Amino acid sequence: MRNHMLRVASGGLSYMGGATDFDDSGNVDVDISGISFAAGDIAIAAVSSNQFDDNVAMTGMTELYNSGDLSPADVQGLVFTKTLIGDETVLTTVNGASLRAATIVVGIFRGFSEPTVYDSADGTTGDPNPPALTSPVSAGDWVIATGHVGDNATACSLSDADYTLVGTVGRHSAAGWDSSTIMSYRTDPSGNENPDAFFRASTNLEWAAATIVLSPV
Secondary structure, three states: OEEOOOEEOHHHOEEEEEEEEEEEEOOOEEEOOOOOOOOOOEEEEEEEEOOOOOOOEEOOOEEEEEOOOEOOOOEEEEEEEEEOOOOOOEEEEEOOOOOEEEEEEEEEEEOEOOOOOEEEEEEOOOOOOOOOOOOOOOOOOEEEEEEEEOOOOOOOEOOOOOOEEEEEEEEEOOOOOEEEEEEEEEOOOOOOOOOOOOEOOOOOOOEEEEEEEEOEO
Protein backbone atom coordinates (compact mmCIF):
# COMPACT_ATOMS: atom_id res chain seq x y z
CA MET A 1 0.00 0.00 0.00
CA ARG A 2 1.52 3.30 -1.05
CA ASN A 3 0.79 6.99 -1.23
CA HIS A 4 2.89 9.33 -3.33
CA MET A 5 3.20 13.08 -3.07
CA LEU A 6 6.25 15.13 -3.95
CA ARG A 7 6.32 18.32 -1.90
CA VAL A 8 9.24 20.68 -2.37
CA ALA A 9 10.09 23.48 0.05
CA SER A 10 12.75 26.17 -0.20
CA GLY A 11 16.37 25.07 -0.48
CA GLY A 12 15.54 21.81 -2.27
CA LEU A 13 14.17 20.12 0.85
CA SER A 14 11.51 17.65 -0.22
CA TYR A 15 9.09 14.98 0.88
CA MET A 16 9.34 12.27 -1.78
CA GLY A 17 6.48 9.97 -0.75
CA GLY A 18 5.28 7.42 1.75
CA ALA A 19 4.12 3.83 2.13
CA THR A 20 2.18 1.77 4.67
CA ASP A 21 1.73 -1.92 5.39
CA PHE A 22 0.90 -4.44 8.13
CA ASP A 23 1.42 -8.06 9.13
CA ASP A 24 -0.67 -10.06 11.59
CA SER A 25 2.22 -12.05 13.07
CA GLY A 26 5.89 -11.44 12.50
CA ASN A 27 7.90 -9.32 10.12
CA VAL A 28 6.52 -6.59 7.85
CA ASP A 29 7.72 -5.90 4.29
CA VAL A 30 7.02 -2.37 3.05
CA ASP A 31 7.17 -1.84 -0.72
CA ILE A 32 8.81 1.51 -1.55
CA SER A 33 9.50 0.76 -5.22
CA GLY A 34 6.80 3.17 -6.41
CA ILE A 35 8.41 6.20 -4.73
CA SER A 36 10.82 8.32 -6.79
CA PHE A 37 13.75 8.43 -4.37
CA ALA A 38 17.50 8.55 -4.94
CA ALA A 39 20.75 7.78 -3.18
CA GLY A 40 21.17 10.03 -0.17
CA ASP A 41 17.47 10.40 0.60
CA ILE A 42 16.41 9.67 4.18
CA ALA A 43 13.84 7.01 5.06
CA ILE A 44 11.94 7.19 8.35
CA ALA A 45 9.95 4.12 9.41
CA ALA A 46 7.45 4.12 12.29
CA VAL A 47 6.36 0.71 13.61
CA SER A 48 3.68 -0.32 16.12
CA SER A 49 2.73 -3.68 17.58
CA ASN A 50 0.25 -5.07 20.09
CA GLN A 51 2.98 -7.34 21.44
CA PHE A 52 6.40 -6.35 22.77
CA ASP A 53 9.43 -7.89 21.04
CA ASP A 54 12.87 -7.01 22.40
CA ASN A 55 14.61 -8.22 19.21
CA VAL A 56 12.74 -6.33 16.51
CA ALA A 57 14.91 -4.40 14.05
CA MET A 58 14.80 -3.23 10.44
CA THR A 59 17.30 -4.43 7.88
CA GLY A 60 20.05 -1.85 7.34
CA MET A 61 18.25 0.78 9.43
CA THR A 62 19.23 2.51 12.67
CA GLU A 63 16.84 2.45 15.60
CA LEU A 64 16.03 6.01 16.61
CA TYR A 65 13.26 5.41 19.15
CA ASN A 66 11.94 2.39 21.06
CA SER A 67 9.15 2.81 23.58
CA GLY A 68 9.96 -0.49 25.24
CA ASP A 69 7.24 -2.68 26.72
CA LEU A 70 4.24 -0.50 27.58
CA SER A 71 2.42 -2.79 30.01
CA PRO A 72 -0.02 -4.27 30.66
CA ALA A 73 -0.98 -4.63 26.99
CA ASP A 74 2.63 -5.03 25.74
CA VAL A 75 2.21 -2.17 23.27
CA GLN A 76 5.44 -1.15 21.51
CA GLY A 77 6.31 1.79 19.26
CA LEU A 78 9.55 2.15 17.31
CA VAL A 79 11.12 4.54 14.79
CA PHE A 80 13.97 3.61 12.43
CA THR A 81 16.01 5.68 9.96
CA LYS A 82 18.29 5.03 7.01
CA THR A 83 20.19 6.90 4.32
CA LEU A 84 19.03 5.15 1.15
CA ILE A 85 21.50 3.89 -1.44
CA GLY A 86 18.93 4.29 -4.20
CA ASP A 87 18.15 0.72 -5.28
CA GLU A 88 16.00 -0.45 -2.37
CA THR A 89 12.58 -1.86 -3.21
CA VAL A 90 11.45 -3.15 0.19
CA LEU A 91 12.13 -2.14 3.81
CA THR A 92 11.75 -5.10 6.19
CA THR A 93 11.44 -5.62 9.92
CA VAL A 94 13.52 -8.58 11.12
CA ASN A 95 13.55 -10.80 14.22
CA GLY A 96 10.05 -9.61 14.96
CA ALA A 97 8.67 -13.09 15.55
CA SER A 98 6.49 -11.91 18.44
CA LEU A 99 4.99 -8.86 16.71
CA ARG A 100 1.19 -8.99 16.57
CA ALA A 101 -0.91 -6.91 14.20
CA ALA A 102 2.22 -4.95 13.36
CA THR A 103 1.65 -1.76 11.37
CA ILE A 104 4.24 0.45 9.69
CA VAL A 105 4.43 3.84 7.98
CA VAL A 106 7.47 4.90 5.94
CA GLY A 107 8.26 8.43 4.76
CA ILE A 108 11.14 9.43 2.47
CA PHE A 109 12.71 12.89 2.59
CA ARG A 110 15.39 14.65 0.51
CA GLY A 111 18.03 17.18 1.53
CA PHE A 112 18.37 16.10 5.16
CA SER A 113 20.79 14.25 7.40
CA GLU A 114 19.66 11.19 9.35
CA PRO A 115 17.79 12.47 12.41
CA THR A 116 19.35 12.18 15.84
CA VAL A 117 17.27 14.69 17.82
CA TYR A 118 13.85 13.69 19.11
CA ASP A 119 11.59 13.74 22.15
CA SER A 120 9.07 11.03 23.04
CA ALA A 121 6.10 10.38 25.27
CA ASP A 122 3.73 7.57 26.18
CA GLY A 123 0.51 7.15 28.08
CA THR A 124 -2.16 4.72 29.20
CA THR A 125 -5.31 6.49 27.97
CA GLY A 126 -6.25 9.28 25.59
CA ASP A 127 -4.83 10.15 22.17
CA PRO A 128 -1.19 9.61 21.13
CA ASN A 129 0.42 12.99 21.77
CA PRO A 130 3.86 13.80 20.30
CA PRO A 131 5.59 15.99 22.91
CA ALA A 132 7.02 19.47 22.58
CA LEU A 133 10.71 19.52 21.73
CA THR A 134 12.99 20.29 24.65
CA SER A 135 15.26 22.35 22.37
CA PRO A 136 14.17 24.89 19.72
CA VAL A 137 14.43 24.04 16.05
CA SER A 138 16.92 25.76 13.75
CA ALA A 139 16.26 27.52 10.45
CA GLY A 140 15.46 25.00 7.72
CA ASP A 141 14.53 22.17 10.09
CA TRP A 142 11.45 20.06 9.47
CA VAL A 143 9.64 18.14 12.22
CA ILE A 144 8.15 14.65 11.99
CA ALA A 145 5.51 13.41 14.43
CA THR A 146 4.67 9.74 14.93
CA GLY A 147 1.92 8.00 16.89
CA HIS A 148 1.78 4.34 17.96
CA VAL A 149 -1.33 2.64 19.37
CA GLY A 150 -1.90 -0.96 20.42
CA ASP A 151 -5.69 -1.12 20.59
CA ASN A 152 -6.96 0.68 17.53
CA ALA A 153 -8.14 -1.38 14.55
CA THR A 154 -9.22 1.91 12.95
CA ALA A 155 -6.31 4.03 11.73
CA CYS A 156 -5.49 7.18 13.70
CA SER A 157 -6.19 10.51 12.04
CA LEU A 158 -4.39 13.85 11.79
CA SER A 159 -5.72 16.72 13.93
CA ASP A 160 -3.02 19.40 13.47
CA ALA A 161 -3.61 21.59 10.40
CA ASP A 162 0.06 22.64 10.37
CA TYR A 163 1.12 19.05 9.61
CA THR A 164 0.91 17.01 6.40
CA LEU A 165 0.02 13.33 6.62
CA VAL A 166 2.65 10.83 5.47
CA GLY A 167 0.46 7.82 6.16
CA THR A 168 -1.80 6.10 8.65
CA VAL A 169 -2.67 2.42 8.95
CA GLY A 170 -4.69 0.38 11.43
CA ARG A 171 -5.03 -3.38 11.67
CA HIS A 172 -7.27 -5.83 13.51
CA SER A 173 -5.91 -9.37 13.14
CA ALA A 174 -7.99 -12.53 13.00
CA ALA A 175 -6.62 -13.40 16.45
CA GLY A 176 -8.02 -10.17 17.87
CA TRP A 177 -4.82 -8.11 18.05
CA ASP A 178 -4.94 -4.42 17.09
CA SER A 179 -2.42 -1.71 16.26
CA SER A 180 -2.27 1.63 14.50
CA THR A 181 0.62 3.79 13.28
CA ILE A 182 0.55 7.35 11.97
CA MET A 183 3.24 9.77 10.72
CA SER A 184 3.07 13.42 9.70
CA TYR A 185 5.52 16.26 9.06
CA ARG A 186 5.76 20.05 9.22
CA THR A 187 7.96 22.14 6.93
CA ASP A 188 7.89 25.36 8.97
CA PRO A 189 8.21 24.48 12.68
CA SER A 190 9.20 27.10 15.20
CA GLY A 191 10.73 27.28 18.64
CA ASN A 192 10.10 24.27 20.85
CA GLU A 193 7.71 22.78 18.34
CA ASN A 194 4.72 21.05 19.94
CA PRO A 195 2.52 18.97 17.57
CA ASP A 196 -1.12 18.44 18.45
CA ALA A 197 -2.21 14.96 19.54
CA PHE A 198 -3.38 12.53 16.88
CA PHE A 199 -6.99 11.36 17.12
CA ARG A 200 -7.99 7.74 17.65
CA ALA A 201 -11.49 6.30 17.88
CA SER A 202 -10.74 4.28 21.00
CA THR A 203 -8.96 5.71 24.05
CA ASN A 204 -8.13 2.46 25.84
CA LEU A 205 -4.74 0.94 26.55
CA GLU A 206 -1.27 2.35 25.95
CA TRP A 207 0.15 4.62 23.28
CA ALA A 208 3.55 6.03 22.34
CA ALA A 209 4.53 9.07 20.27
CA ALA A 210 7.69 10.78 19.05
CA THR A 211 8.61 14.26 17.78
CA ILE A 212 11.65 14.10 15.48
CA VAL A 213 13.82 16.86 14.00
CA LEU A 214 15.05 16.63 10.40
CA SER A 215 17.94 19.04 9.76
CA PRO A 216 19.24 20.01 6.30
CA VAL A 217 22.51 18.51 5.10
